[in-house]
Amino acid sequence: MDFSKGMKKEKGENMKVIMIGSHLRTTGGITRVVKNYLQSDLDKKVNLEYFPTYFGSNHLINILYFFIRFIVLYFKLNISNVKYDVAHIHMSYKGSFYRKKIIINSLKKKNIPILLHMHGSQFKDFYNQSSKKQQKEITNTLNKVDIILALGKEWKDYYQSICKSQVFSLDNAVFLKETSNDEEKIYITTMGVLSNRKGTYDLITAAAKLKGNIDSKYKFLLAGDGEVENVKKRINDLKLNDLFIVPGWISNEEKVQEIYRKSVIYVLPSYNEGMPMSILEAMSFGLPIVSTNVGSIPSVIKNEENGILIKPGDIQDLKNAIEQILNNQQMKESMGKNNINKIKVHYNIYESIEKLVKIYSNLSKQVH
Template identity: 45%
Template sequence: MNVLMVGPHRKVKGGISTVVNNYYQSKLISAVNLKYVPTMIDSNKSVKFIYGIVAYIRILLILLFFRIDIVHIHMSSRASFYRKSVIVKMGKIFKKKIIIHMHGSDFDVFYHKESNEKQKKIIRQTLSCSDIILALSEEWKEKIKKYCGNAEILVLYNAAIIPESNLYSNNSCYISLMGRLDERKGVYDLIHIIGEICSKYPYLKFKLAGDGDLERLKKNIKSLGIEKNVEVLGWINNEKKFEILKKTLIYLLPSYNEGMPMSIIEAMSYGIPSVTSDVGGIPRLIKDGENGYLIKSGDIEALKKYLFKLISNEALRQKFSEQTYLRAKSLFDINENAKQLVNIYNSLLSSENEVRV
C-alpha cells in the first residue's frame, strides 16, 4: 500500500508535527510505503510561499510518476486549510483516495465566524471531496459533520509513545504547562493564582513551555511578583520536554478550546495527574475525579481549588497517576493507533491490497 502523507515540516512547532513524528516511530512505517511531503516550515512569509510552491511541485511529480493509493492530508484551519485544499483537488484529479485528518481545535470558529458565504462554500466543497475525514474526538465529529457533506467521518484519537513503565515522580516540585503560551491556553488565568499557591508552597516551580508572545507573558509574571516561581522556557525540543515531564508533579491545561491535545496525552503517558478544562476531546482523556480534574474554561477558583487539593494529597496524586498511566497505555498508544489507521486505509482499498500491522 502506497500512502502520500502531507503536513507541516516535521521540525515545525506544533501538535501536527508531533503526531507525524510519532507515526515515524510506530509500526505504521513497516506496514505501508509512506511518502511524506511537508508543505510548510517555520520562517518568514516569502520563504513559506516558495517552500509551499516547491511542495506542490513535489506532490504533482509524485502523483504523476509513482503509484499512490491514498493521499492522507493533515489539515488545520485558516492558512493550513487553503494550502491543503489545493492538494485535495490535485488528489481528486488523479482519482486518488483522500483522507483529511482534521487537527484545528478552532476550525468551527474558522468556519462559522471568520468565513463569508463564499469561503464557507469552498470549505464545504473541499471537505466533501474527501473519502474519509478523521476527527480527533466524538465531540469534534459532531461539530464538523454539519459542513462535511457526504464524507464519512471517523474518530481517530491522537496517540503518543508510551513508556514501558510509569515514570511519575510523586516528590517532584514542577507544575507544568506546554503549548502556545496565550489566552486560548489559559496561561493568563493560571499566572493570577500562582502567587497564592506559592505563598503556601514556596518550593514549587511552574514550568511554562511553548511559543507565543513570551515577552508580554514575562512582563505580566514580573508585575505579579512571581518570577522566582515561574520559568518561561519558550519552545523546547523533545529531549527537554521529556526531561521536564519526568519531573512534573501536576500538569495543567486550562484552555478555552482544544481538539485532542497531544500535551495531555504525553503527560498521561508519564503518569502525571492533570487539572484541565473540559473542552473539545479532553473529557475522553481525563475522567474527572479518577485520573485528574476537569474545570470550566476561565474558572480560576476551580483551578486553584484542585491544584491545592492535589498538591496537598500525595496518596491522591499516586492514585491518579496509576489510573492516568493505565488509561494512556490502553487507549492512546501510538502502535495501537497505527493499527487503527492501517485498518482505515484498508477500508478504502480492495481486499487484494489489504495489509496488516
C-alpha cells in the same frame, strides 16, 4: 461501516501512502502526531512517503515553500505518474485549510483516495467567522475527501454537521513511558504555545493566588513558544519570578522527558482544543491533569478519576484544582496510576497505527 473494526489484521506493506503535513522542524501537535507515527514504524507497515508542504517560518518563506512543494507534487502526479493508494492529509484551519484545499483538488483529479486528518482546535471559530460563501467553500472541500478523521466523538459530531463525507474518530496516541518515583516532583507544568487562548495568563493569575499557600519547592514551568516575552513581563509585573520558570521552546526530547518526570501536575487551561498531545504525553508519565472542558478533553479526562476539569477562564476553580491535587497524596497517586493505565489501554500508539493501516487498506479497496 467502521473501517477500524471487524477486519483481520493486515500489514499492507505494498500499499503506497503519501502523508502530507508540516515540515518536521515545526513545533506543535500535528508534528508530534506525525513523529509518533514515524517512530512507531508505520513506514514498515505501508510504503509511506512523508511529504511536507509547510515550513513553519515567516509568511513569505511559507508561501514560497508551499509553491515549490506543490510543483514537486504536481510533477509526481502528472509527469512521473507516481501512483498512490491513499493520500493521508493533516489539516488545521486558516492557511492550512487553503493550502490543503489546493492539494485535495489535485489529488481528486488523479482519483487518489483521500483521508483528511483534522487537527484544528479553532476550526469551529474559523468556520463560524467565515462568510456564507467561504463556509460553502469549506464544506465543498470537506465533501471532496473520502474519509475525515476527527479527534474524538465531539469533533466527529461537529464535522458530520457541516459535511457529507464519512467521518471516523481516531484518537491521538503516544508511547508508553517508563516512570520512576525516584525523581523529586516539583514542577506544575504546561507545554506548548504560550498565549491567551491556551490560558497561560489565567494560570499566572491562579499562581498569584496560590503563592504562600503551597510548598515553596513547587515551581510553575511554562515551556513553549508564542508570547514568551509578554508572559515573562506579566510574571515580573506580578512579582512572581520566584514561582515561575519560562525556558521557551524545548526541542531536546530528553530534556522534555526529564521535565515530565519531575512534574507533579500537568495544567492546560485552554479556551479551545482538539485532543492535545501534551495532555496524552503527561498522562503517559503518570501525571494528574488539570484542564478545561473543551474539545475532546472531556473524553480523556474524567473529574477526580485522572484529573480535574474546569470551565475556561475560571481562575478560582483553576487555583482550587491545583491546590486540591497538591494537598492530596492519595489523589495524586490514584490519578497517576489511572492515567498510565488509560494510555496503555486507549491511547497506545501501536494500537493506533494498527487501526490506521486498516483504514488505509479499506479506503484503498473501496475507491479502487
